[in-house]
Amino acid sequence: QVQLVESGGGLVQTGDSLGLSCAASGRTFSSYSMGWFRQAPQKDREFVAAIRWNGGITYYGDSVKGRFTISRDNAKNTVYLQMNSLKPEDTAVYYCAVSQYLGGSYLRAPSKYDYWGQGTQVTVSS
Numbered sequence: 001q002v003q004l005v006e007s008g009g010g011l012v013q014t015g016d017s018l019g020l021s022c023a024a025s026g027r028t029f030s031s032y033s034m035g036w037f038r039q040a041p042q043k044d045r046e047f048v049a050a051i052r053w054n055g056g057i058t059y060y061g062d063s064v065k066g067r068f069t070i071s072r073d074n075a076k077n078t079v080y081l082q083m084n085s086l087k088p089e090d091t092a093v094y095y096c097a098v099s100q101y102l103g104g105s106y107l108r109a110p111s112k113y114d115y116w117g118q119g120t121q122v123t124v125s126s
Helices: 104-108
Strands: 003-007 010-013 018-025 033-039 046-051 058-060 068-073 078-083 092-099 120-125
Touching (some): 003 092, 018 092, 046 078, 046 104, 058 068, 078 092
């Protein structure tokens, strides 16, 4: 059974940094793309970042570009999201997900992901 478990969320202040991790189990995901999404109350799920299977190409949402960095360790079946210069508008539940799509604009769409974690709350106070 495939399982994705996020960790690292919490309460921080504006300007702080926070790192999220997502550990995958149940199969090897080294040939899959992995992504991060977030969802704030009463809002749609928003694309944050994605990374191709070999880590060579990354994609970012406009609102986080330059502040967030996605990376992965295939040996550990883990994807990371380093978040810097956090803002109150970054407050949301953050989800990691796995996609069989190799890259491109497909990775910005939640519908293109096959497996999802349960989410971890990130709250940024002003």
